[in-house]
Structure formats: structure tokens, C-alpha cells
Amino acid sequence: MKAEHVMHKARGLVVPILLLALWWVIAWNRWVSPLFLPSPEKVVATFLSLLGEGKIVANLGESLSKVVKGFLIGITAGFVLGLLMGLSRTAEKLLGPLFNAVRQVPILAWIPVLILVFGLTELAKLIFIALGALYPMTLNTFDGCRQLKREYLELARVFEYSRLRLLWRFTLPSALPSILAGLRVSLSEAWLLVIGAEIFFKTRGGLGDMMWEAKGKVRMDVVFITIIIIGLIGFLLNQTMTLLEKRLLRWRGTN
Amino acid sequence: MKKLMLDKASNLLLGLIIPILIVACMEMVSRLELTTSQLFVPPKLILETLIFLLKDGELLRNLGISFLRVTSGFLVGVTGGLVFGAAMGMSRKFEEYVGPLFHALRQIPVLAWIPLLILWIGIGEDFKVWFIAVTVFYPMALNACAGVKGVSKSYLEVGRVFDLGLLKRVSVIILPAALPSLFTGLRLSLSIAWMAVVGAELVAASEGVGYMMYRSRMQLQVDTVLVCIMAVGLTGYTMSLALGKIELFTLRWRRTDS
Amino acid sequence: MKTVFRALLTIGVLTTLLSGLGLAESKPKVIRIGCTGSNRPIPGNTFGILNQLGMLEAEFKKDNIKIEWNVFKGAGPASNEALANGAVDFVTFGDLPSIIGRAQGKIKFLAVHETRRAAYTIVQPDSKAKTIADLKGKKWGVSYGTAGHLYWSKLVDRAGLKEKDFKAVNFSGGDGKAAFLAKEIDALNVGTDVYDYISLGQAKVIYGTDQAPDLKGTAGLVVTEQFAKKYPEITYRFVKTYVRAAKLGSDPKNRAKTLTLWSNTGTSLSSLKKEYNKVPLALILDPVPDEYVISHLRDGIKFSKEKRIIRKDFDLNQWIDTSYLNRALKELKLEKYWPASDVNGTPTARR
Numbered sequence: 001m002k003a004e005h006v007m008h009k010a011r012g013l014v015v016p017i018l019l020l021a022l023w024w025v026i027a028w029n030r031w032v033s034p035l036f037l038p039s040p041e042k043v044v045a046t047f048l049s050l051l052g053e054g055k056i057v058a059n060l061g062e063s064l065s066k067v068v069k070g071f072l073i074g075i076t077a078g079f080v081l082g083l084l085m086g087l088s089r090t091a092e093k094l095l096g097p098l099f100n101a102v103r104q105v106p107i108l109a110w111i112p113v114l115i116l117v118f119g120l121t122e123l124a125k126l127i128f129i130a131l132g133a134l135y136p137m138t139l140n141t142f143d144g145c146r147q148l149k150r151e152y153l154e155l156a157r158v159f160e161y162s163r164l165r166l167l168w169r170f171t172l173p174s175a176l177p178s179i180l181a182g183l184r185v186s187l188s189e190a191w192l193l194v195i196g197a198e199i200f201f202k203t204r205g206g207l208g209d210m211m212w213e214a215k216g217k218v219r220m221d222v223v224f225i226t227i228i229i230i231g232l233i234g235f236l237l238n239q240t241m242t243l244l245e246k247r248l249l250r251w252r253g254t255n
Numbered sequence: 256m257k258k259l260m261l262d263k264a265s266n267l268l269l270g271l272i273i274p275i276l277i278v279a280c281m282e283m284v285s286r287l288e289l290t291t292s293q294l295f296v297p298p299k300l301i302l303e304t305l306i307f308l309l310k311d312g313e314l315l316r317n318l319g320i321s322f323l324r325v326t327s328g329f330l331v332g333v334t335g336g337l338v339f340g341a342a343m344g345m346s347r348k349f350e351e352y353v354g355p356l357f358h359a360l361r362q363i364p365v366l367a368w369i370p371l372l373i374l375w376i377g378i379g380e381d382f383k384v385w386f387i388a389v390t391v392f393y394p395m396a397l398n399a400c401a402g403v404k405g406v407s408k409s410y411l412e413v414g415r416v417f418d419l420g421l422l423k424r425v426s427v428i429i430l431p432a433a434l435p436s437l438f439t440g441l442r443l444s445l446s447i448a449w450m451a452v453v454g455a456e457l458v459a460a461s462e463g464v465g466y467m468m469y470r471s472r473m474q475l476q477v478d479t480v481l482v483c484i485m486a487v488g489l490t491g492y493t494m495s496l497a498l499g500k501i502e503l504f505t506l507r508w509r510r511t512d513s
Numbered sequence: 514m515k516t517v518f519r520a521l522l523t524i525g526v527l528t529t530l531l532s533g534l535g536l537a538e539s540k541p542k543v544i545r546i547g548c549t550g551s552n553r554p555i556p557g558n559t560f561g562i563l564n565q566l567g568m569l570e571a572e573f574k575k576d577n578i579k580i581e582w583n584v585f586k587g588a589g590p591a592s593n594e595a596l597a598n599g600a601v602d603f604v605t606f607g608d609l610p611s612i613i614g615r616a617q618g619k620i621k622f623l624a625v626h627e628t629r630r631a632a633y634t635i636v637q638p639d640s641k642a643k644t645i646a647d648l649k650g651k652k653w654g655v656s657y658g659t660a661g662h663l664y665w666s667k668l669v670d671r672a673g674l675k676e677k678d679f680k681a682v683n684f685s686g687g688d689g690k691a692a693f694l695a696k697e698i699d700a701l702n703v704g705t706d707v708y709d710y711i712s713l714g715q716a717k718v719i720y721g722t723d724q725a726p727d728l729k730g731t732a733g734l735v736v737t738e739q740f741a742k743k744y745p746e747i748t749y750r751f752v753k754t755y756v757r758a759a760k761l762g763s764d765p766k767n768r769a770k771t772l773t774l775w776s777n778t779g780t781s782l783s784s785l786k787k788e789y790n791k792v793p794l795a796l797i798l799d800p801v802p803d804e805y806v807i808s809h810l811r812d813g814i815k816f817s818k819e820k821r822i823i824r825k826d827f828d829l830n831q832w833i834d835t836s837y838l839n840r841a842l843k844e845l846k847l848e849k850y851w852p853a854s855d856v857n858g859t860p861t862a863r864r
Contacts, residue, residue: 011348012355019356026769036375090269096268105488106450109465111457112472112480119598122589192364198364200457202686214690215370223370228312231363238362300824378652378682378697459697461652461680468681473590473599473658474822475617 004080022197038221046221055210062205063194067237070126071190073131075183082141082182086175087167092142099138107132107193111200125197132193133186140182144175182247184241191234293354296477304478305485313467318486321430321452321463324380329448334386335442336395343396344403357396365390365447366454378459383452390451391444394416398443402436403429438502442495449491518676541744543579544569544751547592547601548586551687555778557705558627558732562758565774568572572754586686589613590658602740603751607660607732607821608813615832616823619738622833623752624800628809629829629858632664633707633721636700642719645672646677649697654689655681658729661702663813664687666820667728668720696735700855708784723791726858731809734800741834753841756800760847763795795851796860801842802833805854808839 020040026032027039033044050056081099085092110131118124152170164242172179198208207226284295340348343350343357366387376382406429414424417438430437464483471479543701546569548556556564563569583601585591588611595601595845596614607624608613614620636642642651645668653664653807669676682698693701694715703710710716722729734755741748762771771794775784789797800809817823842848 007353016356016359090501092271093266093269098273101274101488104492105484106446106453106491108450108453108457109468109484109487112468113484116475116480116594116597118473118476119594119600120587123599123783124386175495188364192366195364196366200454201371202688211367211370215374216688216695218374218695220374223374227363227367227371230367231359235359235362236366241483259859372698374695378692446655459682459692466683470657471682473662473685475590475593475613477659 004174010039014216019188035218035220036096038224043221043224046219047225049206050225056225056229057208059205059207060233063207064233066129066191066197066206067127067187070129070194071133071168071187073126074130074190075137077130078134078137078182078186079141081178082138083145085138086142086145087171093245103135107135108196108200115201120201120203122180122203123202127205128191128197128201129193132154132189136185137182140185141175144178144182147170148174177249181246184238187237188243191237195230209250296451296481301478301481304346304476305482308479308482312365314464314482315463317462317467318490321465321487322381322490324455324463325387325445325448325452326382329391329444330449330476331384332388332391332405332448333444336392336440337399337437337442339392340396340399340401341403341425341429341433342452343443344400344433345425359394362398363457365451369454373459373486382459383455387448387451394443395440398436398440402433402440406432407434408496417439434506437504438498442502444496445495445498449487453487523544534796537743540576540578540747541602541740542577543581544573544603544747545581545583545601547583547585547595547606549588549592549606549760550586551661551706551779553777553779554582554584555779556584557607557775557780558605559755559759559800560626560764561775561778562762562771563755565777566758566761568754568758572750573747588656588659588686590656590659593617593658596735596737599737599739599776601737603734603736605732607663607705608730608810609660609663609817610658611733611735612810612813612817613658613823614712614735615827616825619860620735620832621738621741622733622735622753622802623748624734624835624838625802625806626732626800627797628729628735628806628854629726629797630660630704630732631702631722631788631791632661632728632730633706633718634665634668634700634702635707635710635716635718635724637693637696638714638717640699640717641722642700645669645720646674647719648700649674650678650680652680652682652697654684654692654701656685656689656702657683660732662702662822663816664722664728664730665702666822667816668725671725671728692816703727705788706784708787709781712781712783722810731806731813733802749837749840752837756838756841756845756847759798759800760845760850761799762849764794765795768794796854799854800838800850801836801851801852804856807833807855815864 023037024040026035027037027042029245038046047056084096085099107128111128112123114128118127149170152174156165156170176245195208195211198206199212202212204210207230209227211223211230214220214226277339278298282294282298285297338436339353339357343354368386372386376385393429410428410432411424414428419427452463452466453468456463457469460469461465464487468480468483469485471477526810533553546560550556555561564582572582578631585595587594589606592601592604592606593610593614596604597618604620607630611620611622614756631664634645636648642648653665657664665681666676669679682692682739684692689698690703700719703717706723707716707718711718734752736748736751772782772785772789775785787841807829810833814823814826814829818826843849856858
């Protein structure tokens, strides 16, 4: 049983290892220009030197601070909006159509407008990131609110619970899985948009900017490094959220 | 019947309140010249610009180019994703071999592919199509994998009992059963494809609707930017509606079937 | 209800009082400047002199006014966005951005920042293109909304071609240069740093203002109408300091020092020397809008409207306000210092 498990995992490593070996061979023989494919050693060496210069930590910190700020703003707004629309049919009718219409527009299309209205400032970038976090959060909160089972609604009516009590004790808890899923999706959207903001808003600082500068100087090795770091952080953020989600849902017990 | 129509009408009106307020606000603020902020452009100007750009052909030309890019990239990426994802779903071994690498690469936010791809294939049409294809590949593959895996065991049993070959099994049993997931993947991929094309055109393009937005922004023409945004939103929406109709049609027989 | 009404009334009165107090202030706390720079946050021309010698800081030190320099990589368009957002008060930028800026908002053209601005079109060193027509269908890096855009538009027009004949890729900031060096595009429009490209073997020049001197650009100093109305004295003193800096740069005795200062923007000294050998610095830095400048701007406005870069026309005279400049020239006794140039750019002595 255990051996088979190990076999399964081992199979997963075959392809990556083969690719790495292929990469090393190609670079060693210079079959492809080093501008296109830097050798693995060079990538590691550049990584270590950048780490030493503190550039990686600085840019990483910059991007992380953006994602946290934008994420928090976005999920708060998204939560409020989703709650409003989920709880009040009137609100849904008032805001829903506009929200859905705006949702049709790919979020990147808002960049030129944001730049024109807010300039190339931190504020513009934060709004952009927050917008990205807002959509999934609103949708999920809205969905969650609507999930309240009829029986509970009936129960609350029979016991003549106040609206607030209904909200706190019934609606929100049953909406929790959706809301938590929304948080997870919002976070990965926010991370994606932080990189986007740093590329499209073209100001200094952050991993996206580091990557773009490297592209400008045709430093493929730095581009590789930044991509890997960005992916890694995205993965870690996602895992953290998933863990949080599982924890909170477990505490809630089965429903 | 009458109540239903009244309901629908009142819903429509309610939904229009806020947009109308916004338009009125923009008109007032720009008329009174309260601020130089670019946000408050007179709605009439937006309309004029829209009409001009349509007559001029610029809007449709650029929209058409973006549309072509989206379609090409979409087709390439979705096909790749479908094949790859289905293979992962059908063969445990395949999934074990490629799974970890697949999921690892999936962590990379799509926009991070832009610099890499530009360095590898320049900034021509190829770049845009491949970029869209790459962004669309993942959601499609994931949904295809989930769809294939979700095929009811009893269906697969039938295939085994009738001793169907691989091709027959896939086309007659697996694909149809996986269709709902596949369509979810297609819908998701479509909106991602539009995001990708706008992104690519904001960075390295000489035509297309994203390019039009970028250029207008540099020339401080908010009205043109807004027209482009509406055009993109509308086109994307129409395409997803069309996709929805296709989905309904293909799934219709399925509902009566199961 | 009554309490609400009273509360609103109090708030209303208080805000009016406070804003009244604000109006009574005759000095801003900070003067915000916007300009263009490339890799290093240092502008060129007169602003470069002002910035590096700290002349504005010295002038306004006694009033406790800070000077905030915003040097934009995004050039003219970025300055325009900042103006629209009320983020800056004084800006220098090229002819097209200033025309776009005026067509969109309320700015006053105070003085000239640079005339006879050179521009060149470069291609890849191994390119076989010899004329503009050879570049048909090729990728050409253009930064829309900048002075380079006007140069390019006029150039295409003059070659009898259309913008659609080329694949004009839009870039902002230094992306054009990066794309050119990475060989992603075939042609690019550049300015005074052209000789750096040539000396490093990175490009060939196939056209430029050397062949077509009327494609040379003009840059100007503008201020927001709001700032000028609120702080006319400050605006005047700013212009005065500006003129002093222009004189420093125009003085042939300071030539070497001026060029060295400008080399801090990132363009090499040798490239600057080659470029500024062609025209005396005094003509370039001449802050007075003479016939040459005015006819150039008038043409620019007409051309921009034709090409639908701007929608509404505007009156040149409403836009240019030389009252501050003239007062400064008088006070500094520099009225006759700079020669006035006629429509063709030929300098004649000032009457």
C-alpha cells in the first residue's frame, strides 16, 4: 500500500526531472541562444545575487503589501454589496443589472479609465486590485445568502426572530461556505491583478515591475526567477486560504 | 400573465435607475465644469464619438481584429485544454505523470506569461494568439478533467459490457456525459480570452480594441476609451449568450435522455 | 427634524468660514511641478537647470514653500493626466501634449521651454530600409499623445502615406526603447539621444529633423488657470526664476557647464554635444513665444484637429499669456536678450 503511494508520487516527478535535464543539456550545448533560455546555473546564480542585494525581498514586500491592501478593500466592499443584494430583493433589482453589465467588461479594460481618472498613482492601482477582488466576493456572498434553507426561514418566522437575529444566526452561517470560497477566489484574483497593476500601471516597485524591467533588458534569467516567485506566492496564498476555509468549516460542524 | 409583464417592466425600470443617475450626474458635472477630472465627460460626447467611430469604421475594424484574435487563441487553447484534460481524466497514469507539473505551472498568474512570451516570440499576431491560448488552456483542461472524471460509473460499465473501442467510448459515452463541465469550461475560457486579448493589446499592439483604448488614453480621450469598453463588454456578452444557446441546444436531448 | 436642520446649518456655516480662511491664504504650501524624464528622474532643458541648481528652492525658501518635482517617465500624457487630476501646478511638455491639455482643460501657456526640438527616426542596424516608404507594413514604435506623435504624424502625412500603412505600436515611457533594443520593432522615433544609439551600433538614422527642419518641435511651460488666479505673485516669481535659468543656459560662456548638467539625464555628453552643435543654445532655450513658435503652435492645433487628436479648436490668444513673462523680462532687463525668429525660424534682432 505504502509502496504504491510512493510510486504514484514518484511518477509525478519524472516529467519535471526530464524537463530539467533537457533544459540543462540545451543550455550546456548552446543549441538555443542564452537570451532565450538561460542555463539553470545562471538562473540560480542570479537568484542568489539578487537575494543578496535584497532586491527580491524588497519587491516581494511591495507586491505583498499591495495585495493585502487591495484584497481587504475589495472583499469588504464585495461583502457589503453581496449582502445587500442577497438580502434585499429591491437592492438586487436596483444594483443587479448594473453589476452584471459591468461584470461583462474584462477587468483589464478598466485600466485606461482608471489611469485617466486617478493618474498613475497608488490609489489607481489599489482600486484596480480591489475591483478584481470585489466581483467574486459579491457573487459568492450573494449566492450564499440565497442559500438559506426554507425550513430555517420558516422556523425563524414562527419564532418571530428579528431580522438581525435571522441574519446573524441563520443566513450568515449557511452562507459561510460560499463566502469562504469567495475569499479564496478573490485572493487569487487580487494576486493576479497586483502583477497586472505593476505591469500596466508602470510605476516603480513590485515583482511585476521587476519582471517588466528584466524583459526590457532582455534578462531572461530574472524573468524566470520572478515568474517562479510569483507562482510560488500565489500557491502559498491559495493554500493558506484553503486551510482557513477547511478550519472554519470544520469548526462549524456538518450542516 | 399581466402581472408577469408588469413585474418584468418594473424590474427593468428599477435596474435602470442607477445607470440613469450616473449619466445625469456626468452630464451635470461636465456642464457646470466643476472639475477637470477626466471621469466627467458629457454623455453626449460619448454618443457622438460612438457614432463617429462606427461610421468611420475604426471601431468595427479594431473590434474585429480583437475578435479574430480571441477566436483563434480560444480555439487553439480550448482544443489543447480539452485533449489534455480529458487525457488526465481518463488515464490515472497520465495524470500521475503530468499532474504535478501541470498544477505547478497553473499557479503562475496568467499575466506573468506576457514578458516571457514576448521575449520568446516577439510582439506580432503570434504572440497574441499564443498568449490567449495559454490563458485559456488551464481552465479548459481543469474542467475537461473534472467532466471526464465525473462520468457516471454505470455509463462506463455499459461501454465495457459492449466492448467498445476507445474512440467509440470517448465519442459516444464520455464526451456527452462530460458536456456540462465542458461548457462551464468554455464559458469561463471565453471571458478569460477577452481579458487576455485586452491585456496583450495594452502592451504590445498596433491595432485592436485594447490598442484603441491605450492610444485614446494617451491622447486624453476618455470618451473613446469608454466607447471601447462598452464595445468589448457587449461583444463578450453576445458571445457568451451565443455559447449559452449552443449549450442549451446540445444538452436538450440529454435531458430527455437521462 | 429640527436638530438635523440646525446641525446642517452649523456645518454649512463652519465650512464656509473655514474655506474663507483658506482663501485668505496667499501662499501655497507646496508648488508641484510636472515634467518629462527618462531613466533618471531629471528633466532636460531649462527645467533641468532649475532642477539641478535648486533655483526654485532657493527663491521660495524664505516663504517656506516646498517644491515638489514629479518627473514622469510617461512624458506628455502622464503630465496631462496629472494636470487633469489636479496633482500638479506647473508643467513643461511638448507641443502636442500641451495642445491636448488645453483642449481638455484650463491651462495657460506662460513661456517656451524648448524650440527647434530635434527628432529622428531610427531603424535596426541591419535594416535595408532607406526611406519612410520602405517601412510600410513594418512595426514602428510611436508614443501617442507625445511630441513625438506629432512629428510622426506630420512625417507620414508628408511622405504621402497613411498611418494605417504602418504597424504603429503604441508605447509609453521607456518601453519603446526597450522594445527597439530587443529587436521587437523595426523603427522608432527618438530625440537628442540619437547619437548614443549610433555610437553603440544599435541603430541607423533614416530620417529626421535634419532633413525636414519644419518637423522640429516646441515645448512650453504651462500653469493651471486655477493656480495662476489664486497665486499670481507666486506665478510671477516662478516665471522670473525660470527666465533666469533660461539665461544661464543661453549664455555661450556656460555652454560646457549646461551640457554637463544635461548629461545627468542619461544622454551622454558626446551625444548632446553633437546635437547642440547645430543650433545655438540661446535659440533653443528662448522663452519668448515669437512668430516662429506661434505659427508652429497654430499649425499644430490645426493639424491635431484634422487628425482628430483633439475635438475642439481653441483660440491661441486665449491660451498664451505672456504677461508674467514680459514683466519678468522687464524686471531682469532681458527684453532684448533673445532674438526673435520669424516664421521660418530665422532670428532677427528684437526691436
